[in-house]
Amino acid sequence: xxxxxxxxxxxxxxxxxxxxxxxxxxxxxxxxxxxxxxxxxxxxxxxxxxxxxxxxxxxxxxxxxxxxxxxxxxxxxxxxxxxxxxxxxxxxxxxxxxxxxxxxxxxxxxxxxxxxxxxxxxxxxxxxxxxxxxxxxxxxxxxxxxxxxxxxxxxxxxxxxxxxxxxxxxxxxxxxxxxxxxxxxxxxxxxxxxxxxxxxxxxxxxxxxxxxxxxxxxxxxxxxxxxxxxxxxxxxxxxxxxxxxxxxxxxxxxxxxxxxxxxxxxxxxxxxxxxxxxxxxxxxxxxxxxxxxxxxxxxxxxxxxxxxxxxxxxxxxxxxxxxxxxxxxxxxxxxxxxxxxxxxxxxxxxxxxxxxxxxxxxxxxxxxxxxxxxxxxxxxxxxxxxxxxxxxxxxxxxxxxxxxxxxxxxxxxxxxxxxxxxxxxxxxxxxxxxxxxxxxxxxxxxxxxxxxxxxxxxxxxxx
Amino acid sequence: xxxxxxxxxxxxxxxxxxxxxxxxxxxxxxxxxxxxxxxxxxxxxxxxxxxxxxxxxxxxxxxxxxxxxxxxxxxxxxxxxxxxxxxxxxxxxxxxxxxxxxxxxxxxxxxxxxxxxxxxxxxxxxxxxxxxxxxxxxxxxxxxxxxxxxxxxxxxxxxxxxxxxxxxxxxxxxxxxxxxxxxxxxxxxxxxxxxxxxxxxxxxxxxxxxxxxxxxxxxxxxxxxxxxxxxxxxxxxxxxxxxxxxxxxxxxxxxxxxxxxxxxxxxxxxxxxxxxxxxxxxxxxxxxxxxxxxxxxxxxxxxxxxxxxxxxxxxxxxxxxxxxxxxxxxxxxxxxxxxxxxxxxxxxxxxxxxxxxxxxxxxxxxxxxxxxxxxxxxxxxxxxxxxxxxxxxxxxxxxxxxxxxxxxxxxxxxxxxxxxxxxxxxxxxxxxxxxxxxxxxxxxxxxxxxxxxxxxxxxxxxx
Numbered sequence: 017x018x019x020x021x022x023x024x025x026x027x028x029x030x031x032x033x034x035x036x037x038x039x040x041x042x043x044x045x046x047x048x049x050x051x052x053x054x055x056x057x058x059x060x061x062x063x064x065x066x067x068x069x070x071x072x073x074x075x076x077x078x079x080x081x082x083x084x085x086x087x088x089x090x091x092x093x094x095x096x097x098x099x100x101x102x103x104x105x106x107x108x109x110x111x112x113x114x115x116x117x118x119x120x121x122x123x124x125x126x127x128x129x130x131x132x133x134x135x136x137x138x139x140x141x142x143x144x145x146x147x148x149x150x151x152x153x154x155x156x157x158x159x160x161x162x163x164x165x166x167x168x169x170x171x172x173x174x175x176x177x178x179x180x181x182x183x184x185x186x187x188x189x190x191x192x193x194x195x196x197x198x199x200x201x202x203x204x205x206x207x208x209x210x211x212x213x214x215x216x217x218x219x220x221x222x223x224x225x226x227x228x229x230x231x232x233x234x235x236x237x238x239x240x241x242x243x244x245x246x247x248x249x250x251x252x253x254x255x256x257x258x259x260x261x262x263x264x265x266x267x268x269x270x271x272x273x274x275x276x277x278x279x280x281x282x283x284x285x286x287x288x289x290x291x292x293x294x295x296x297x298x299x300x301x302x303x304x305x306x307x308x309x310x311x312x313x314x315x316x317x318x319x320x321x322x323x324x325x326x327x328x329x330x331x332x333x334x335x336x337x338x339x340x341x342x343x344x345x346x347x348x349x350x351x352x353x354x355x356x357x358x359x360x361x362x363x364x365x366x367x368x369x370x371x372x373x374x375x376x377x378x379x380x381x382x383x384x385x386x387x388x389x390x391x392x393x394x395x396x397x398x399x400x401x402x403x404x405x406x407x408x409x410x411x412x413x414x415x416x417x418x419x420x421x422x423x424x425x426x427x428x429x430x431x432x433x434x435x436x437x438x439x440x441x442x443x444x445x446x447x448x449x450x451x452x453x454x455x456x457x458x459x460x461x462x463x464x465x466x467x468x469x470x471x472x473x474x475x476x477x478x479x
Numbered sequence: 480x481x482x483x484x485x486x487x488x489x490x491x492x493x494x495x496x497x498x499x500x501x502x503x504x505x506x507x508x509x510x511x512x513x514x515x516x517x518x519x520x521x522x523x524x525x526x527x528x529x530x531x532x533x534x535x536x537x538x539x540x541x542x543x544x545x546x547x548x549x550x551x552x553x554x555x556x557x558x559x560x561x562x563x564x565x566x567x568x569x570x571x572x573x574x575x576x577x578x579x580x581x582x583x584x585x586x587x588x589x590x591x592x593x594x595x596x597x598x599x600x601x602x603x604x605x606x607x608x609x610x611x612x613x614x615x616x617x618x619x620x621x622x623x624x625x626x627x628x629x630x631x632x633x634x635x636x637x638x639x640x641x642x643x644x645x646x647x648x649x650x651x652x653x654x655x656x657x658x659x660x661x662x663x664x665x666x667x668x669x670x671x672x673x674x675x676x677x678x679x680x681x682x683x684x685x686x687x688x689x690x691x692x693x694x695x696x697x698x699x700x701x702x703x704x705x706x707x708x709x710x711x712x713x714x715x716x717x718x719x720x721x722x723x724x725x726x727x728x729x730x731x732x733x734x735x736x737x738x739x740x741x742x743x744x745x746x747x748x749x750x751x752x753x754x755x756x757x758x759x760x761x762x763x764x765x766x767x768x769x770x771x772x773x774x775x776x777x778x779x780x781x782x783x784x785x786x787x788x789x790x791x792x793x794x795x796x797x798x799x800x801x802x803x804x805x806x807x808x809x810x811x812x813x814x815x816x817x818x819x820x821x822x823x824x825x826x827x828x829x830x831x832x833x834x835x836x837x838x839x840x841x842x843x844x845x846x847x848x849x850x851x852x853x854x855x856x857x858x859x860x861x862x863x864x865x866x867x868x869x870x871x872x873x874x875x876x877x878x879x880x881x882x883x884x885x886x887x888x889x890x891x892x893x894x895x896x897x898x899x900x901x902x903x904x905x906x907x908x909x910x911x912x913x914x915x916x917x918x919x920x921x922x923x924x925x926x927x928x929x930x931x932x933x934x935x936x937x938x939x940x941x942x
Contacts, residue, residue, distance in 0.1 A: 024559040027490045096487040097571070097862040108560070108634075126589050128864045128899070170859040171571075190904040194864060196911045197855055392660055396633040399560040401591045401657060436591070438901045441653040448659045 024107060026269040028100040033092070034264035036084035037257045038295040039076075041367060043302035047080035048370040049341035052328060052474050060338045068235060069254075070245050072143040076254035083299065085257060087139075090146070094138045094171060098127035099261065103269040104433075108397040110417070117420035119413060120277070121433045122266050122293065123400065128194065129164035131358075131403065131435030132289050133249055136258035137161070140247045141168035151175035151244040153237045155205065155230030157184055158357035159191030160435065161249035166198035175244075179205040179233045183224030184357075191439055205230040212236050212334070228333030228347075235336065250286030251331060251340075251365050259292020266430060267296045277308055277430035279416060283408040284312040284321065284379070285358045287365030293432040301376065310377045311416075312368065313408040315387075316456045318351035320344065320364045321372055321379035323457075325466060328474040329363060339474065342369040348468025352455035354384055355443035356404040362465065380412055383454040387411045388447040391437070403435040404443055487570060489732040491563040496555070497727035499547035500720045501758040502539075504830060506765035510543035511833040512804035515791060515937050523801045531698060533708050535606040539717035546762065548720060550602075553609070557601045557634060561590035562724065566732040567896075571860040573880070580883035582876060583740070584896045585729050585756065586863065591657065592627035594821075594866065594898030595752050596712055599721035600624070603710045604631035613706040614638035618668065618693030620647055621820035622654030623898065624712035629661035642668040642696045646687030647820075654902055668693040675699050675797070691796030691810075698799065713749030714794060714803070714828050722755020729893060730759045740771055740893040742879060746871040747775040747784065747842070748821045750828025756895040764839065773840045774879075775831065776871040778850075779919045781814035783807065783827045784835055784842035786925060791937040792826060802937065805832040808920075811931025815918035817847055818906035819867040825928065843875055846917040850874045851910040854900070866898040867906055 041047040050059035065074040076085065087095070106119040124132035144152055152174055156162030162178040169176035178195055182204040185192050192202050205225045206213035212232040216223060231248075238246035249255065270277065280297060282290035290312050300306045314321055321343050329344040331337040343364040345351075351360045364372075371377050384404070391407035393414070394400070402410060413431040420427050437444065446452045457465075469479060504510040513522035528537040539548065550558070569582040587595035607615055615637050619625030625641040632639035641658055645667040648655050655665050668688045669676035675695040679686060701709035712718065733740065743760060745753035753775050763769045777783055784806050792807040794800040806827040808814075814823045827835075834840050847867070854870035856877070857863070865873060876894040883890050900907065909915045920928075932942060 023493045030486045128858070128862060128901075130901075167862055171862070189908070190901075193904040193908045193911065197858060197864065197907050199859065395591070395660060396662065399591060399630055399634070401660065438591075438593075438653075438657075441656040444660050445652070445656045448656065 022105050022273050025102040025104050026272070027102055028265060028268055030096065032268055033095070033100050034087065034261055034268060035092070036086055036264070038260040038264055038299060039079060039082055039085055039257055040295045040299050041080040041253065042083040043299045044080070044370065048366040051338040051340055054339055054470070057473055068238065068246050070140060070143045070147055070149065072147070073140060073254045076257050077252060087261070088142065091139050091142045094142065095261070098134060100265050101126060103266055106398060109394060112393070112397045113414065113417050113421065115417040115421045116424060116426045117417040118426065118428045119417055120270070120428070120430045122262055122430070123433045124262060125400065125403070125433065125436035129160060129167055130438060131160045131164065132259060132262060132292070133161045133164035134167060135261050135292070136249060136255045136288065137164035137168040139258040141165065141172045141174055144174055144245060145172040149174065149243045149245055151241055152247050153177045153179070153234040153241070153244060154247050154249070155179045155227060155234045157181050157227050159184060159188050159195070159439070160358060162200070162202070163191060163194050165247065165249070166195040166200035169200060170198040176200040177237055178202050179207065179230040181205055181225045181227055181230050188439060205233050207233060210236045226333060231332040232334045232336045250288040251363065253367055255288045256291035256365055256367055259288045260295035262289070262292045262432065263295040263297065266293065275428055276306060278427040279309040279311060279429050281311045281313060281409045281412050281416070281429065281431040283359060283405050283432070283434060284314045284364065284368065285361050285405060287368035289432055289434045291365055291368050298371065298376065311412060312372070312377055312379045313412045314379065314381050315354050315356055315359050315408065316381040316383045316454065317354040318345065318360050319381040320362065322381045323462060325469065325479065326369060326373050327469050327478040328472065329469050331363060339470065340366050342366045343372065344469060345462065346465035346468035349465030352457065355440060356384065356408065358405040359408065382408055382411050383456070385452050385454055388444070388452060390414050400433070401437045402433060403437045404440050406432070406434040409433065485568050485736050488565040488567050489735070490565055491728060491731055493559065495731055496558070496563050497550065497724055497731065498555070499549055499727070501723040501727055501762060502542060502545055502548055502720055503758045503762050504543035504716065505546040506762045507543070507833065511829045514801040514803055517802055517933070520936055531701065531709050533603060533606045533610055533612065535610070536603060536717045539720050540715060550724070551605065554602050554605045557605065558724070561597060563728050564589060566729055569861060572857060575856070575860045576877065576880050576884065578880040578884045579887060579889045580880040581889065581891045582880055583733070583891070583893045585725055585893070586896045587725060588863065588866070588896065588899035592623060592630055593901060594623045594627065595722060595725060595755070596624045596627035597630060598724050598755070599712060599718045599751065600627035600631040602721040604628065604635045604637055607637055607708060608635040611706065612637065612708055614704055615708060615710050616640045616642070616697040616701040616704070617710050617712065618642045618690060618697045620644050620690050622647060622651050622658070622902070623821060625663070626654060626657050628710065628712070629658040629663035632663060633661040639663040640700055641665050642670065642693040644668055644688045644690055644693050651902060668696050670696060673699045689796060694795040695797045695799045713751040714826065716830055718751045719754035719828055719830055722751045723758035725752070725755040725895065726758040726760065729756065738891055739769060741890040742772040742774060742892050744774045744776060744872045744876050744879070744892065744894040746822060746868050746895070746897060747777045747827065747831065748824050748868060750831035752895055752897045754828055754831050761834065761839065774875060775835070775840055775842045776875045777842065777844050778817050778819055778822050778871065779844040779846045779917065780817040781808065781823050782844040783825065785844045788929060788932065788942065789832060789836050790932050790941040791935065792932050794826060796825070802933065803829050805829045806835065807932060808925065809928035809931035812928030815920065818903060819847065819871065821868040822871065845871055845874050846919070848915050848917055851915060853877050863896070864900045865896060866900045867903050869895070869897040872896065
């Protein structure tokens with residue numbers, strides 16, 4: 017076992033670690049359609065966005081010119097805590113599958129937040145601190161993003177209010193406790209601390225809340241608090257930019273051994289992990305310098321790319337945010353219960369959406385029972401208990417490797433292992449007990465979702 | 480920050496990784512007093528021990544001659560999954576404390592079992608597999624050891640029955656689920672599957688079980704199952720030997736940068752982590768080649784070294800095991816509730832006990848509220864949420880560093896960060912809520928415990 021020239025794990029030294037994020041938009045002709053203010057019907061201005069987000073993040077959001085954007089020293093210093101993350105050659109998995117393929121995965125779970133989310137949390141907290149802000153607000157569902165941001169806020173000395181979907185806060189008290197340990201205030205949403213929360217509570221007294229409401233509360237709270245901004249953990253271009261540190265590290269590590277992946281696979285929720293993982297390789301592909309295949313994997317229960325529409329839609333279900341042109345199931349789409357909380361999102365990063373629309377990305381939807389089967393096989397031979405989200409990529413990587421076994425092709429497969437499943441054990445229990453099921457939306461469910469996509473000027477000819 | 484010559488993290492390459500465990504007993508004159516069979520009153524024979532444990536583990540248990548014992552390829556291959564573990568220079572902690580000291584820690588938590596336990600689990604499962612055994616049994620309390628062994632058993636294709644203290648199985652369903660995911664059968668103890676379990680159930684129908692009973696059940700089950708042995712996760716010499724991979728890696732990493740620690744600090748429960756961490760440095764010290772100070776840290780609620788007796792005692796509370804000469808609070812001692820489950824043990828590794836008795840180790844007992852305070856400070860600046868057990872070492876390392884701040888000494892401090900606290904969040908909640916308390920045994924409590932130490936020939940003159 018593990019006797020090839022390539023080590024089981026490639027760790028970059030501090031000198032080798034990336035000094036730049038990779039902005040794939042520099043190579044997308046016209047990047048993607050701009051955000052639209054639903055009130056004015058016009059593209060959002062930088063000034064308007066800066067009222068909500070940190071200045072530097074807005075600059076990055078709107079930058080479709082510079083391929084490389086320097087990672088400031090203050091962020092690289094923070095990254096040293098948990099980066100470079102290991103690039104693993106999955107020798108044991110290859111052996112178990114009996115495949116001629118080479119399988120590599122980039123493991124982002126070796127930090128207390130348990131996922132890649134910390135890459136952008138660190139950057140956003142740093143920029144807030146540099147701007148002289150004192151506080152941040154955000155929302156969290158399952159809690160990975162909230163945990164990551166609480167760590168970054170503690171490090172840079174910022175106050176942090178996290179609006180956590182009430183039902184999640186009750187179901188995941190341990191996630192909540194990590195955030196509290198890092199000094200964040202965790203407010204179950206809907207709460208009586210904001211007008212948006214009070215409105216919802218008056219309408220639906222017993223509600224367990226929603227991500228849409230939590231976003232609305234966090235945005236409102238940021239606007240009403242001095243020296244405070246709102247931060248978001250996925251979907252947006254600057255978040256994908258920060259996540260490109262994943263792809264940059266992969267490329268540096270694989271280049272050292274002369275390896276160019278034939279296919280790169282990542283799970284797709286809002287798209288930030290996948291966008292970050294593929295960034296430098298996609299940049300090359302857009303310039304005609306490689307022929308890598310990019311595969312985004314989504315849950316069959318929330319098939320945004322494979323069954324959604326490419327249209328302008330709100331980023332939240334409460335319809336309070338600007339509209340983005342993206343693949344969407346409709347902001348009113350309610351995905352069925354699925355344990356990959358991080359993939360239950362009606363929309364998709366505008367960058368990923370545009371690249372998919374232009375034919376650079378293949379999308380696959382998989383069912384959760386098959387995902388958990390792959391997860392358990394992986395855990396037993398590679399020793400890491402993966403997050404349900406990450407396991408979507410594992411499932412498709414295994415399928416690719418088995419296809420190589422049939423065809424004899426020696427493909428080089430790279431996938432993103434975004435995090436660990438230590439806080440997802442009730443989902444594993446359901447699988448272990450044999451009582452997990454797959455619920456896939458039928459055409460009527462989708463139709464209902466599509467009806468929530470706004471009928472507006474921007475969507476003329478698209479719907 | 481982090482701008483010295485020494486990187487934030489030192490990862491060894493696969494070529495640099497240790498090929499040998501370090502057997503400190505080779506440098507202890509007479510090693511330590513042998514195990515005694517309570518029935519015959521004589522030293523346990525190799526043959527008797529081999530009925531319970533794997534052959535090779537017994538050989539290692541009784542080896543007090545060879546300084547270096549080769550790590551077989553099959554184990555080194557498994558180790559590649561999660562080793563070498565990072566040796567971290569705690570630049571951020573140093574900065575927060577404003578200390579002139581250099582602080583280093585060896586982080587063993589980057590694997591799914593969440594702790595160093597996997598080092599010995601891998602070795603013991605490998606040897607069982609090599610011996611042609613088909614199955615293993617063990618017990619687990621909080622679940623870290625059980626998790627580690629379930630991973631190793633899955634990897635080497637062994638069946639595994641884990642007797643988990645019933646009250647722990649109910650309190651920690653998530654730990655239990657990890658073990659099930661890795662294919663282990665988790666049996667809440669006491670159970671009706673063994674005579675020992677049935678006896679206890681008949682006597683105390685509603686009991687939540689104890690580690691002593693779980694050990695008795697696991698030993699009985701192993702004896703009655705074909706091709707099966709019992710394995711233990713701490714205390715024994717061969718377990719310390721396997722854990723010496725920690726110290727070996729530390730030494731290789733620090734030697735590269737010319738660093739010799741002035742003080743090495745580890746938490747002490749059964750002693751395996753501490754024994755493994757200090758092994759090569761202690762070996763040198765015993766030969767007069769260095770002057771390192773070794774500090775074992777235990778909870779004030781279970782002060783085995785600082786307030787215990789050096790005598791022959793049973794390793795379990797059910798009095799079924801051989802007797803070991805060790806520091807002990809008495810096998811009947813019931814430590815008060817403390818969140819560091821891994822440190823709630825009445826005895827101490829015979830190797831550590833002997834070295835402590837001979838004056839080579841200093842022991843410190845600390846209270847859990849101060850331990851959690853240190854843990855939270857550490858988490859905020861170093862980004863890792865530590866296990867309560869590990870945090871005992873953090874607490875004393877911080878105290879040492881602050882002492883350096885007062886004296887101006889530039890000590891080099893190395894401590895063992897044995898694991899993560901992801902499954903200990905109810906303990907953190909108690910701390911965050913401000914309702915954690917310290918319960919320290921009074922002299923009467925200790926006296927009661929001492930009365931459970933056997934009055935036998937071996938203890939003449941000791942009690």
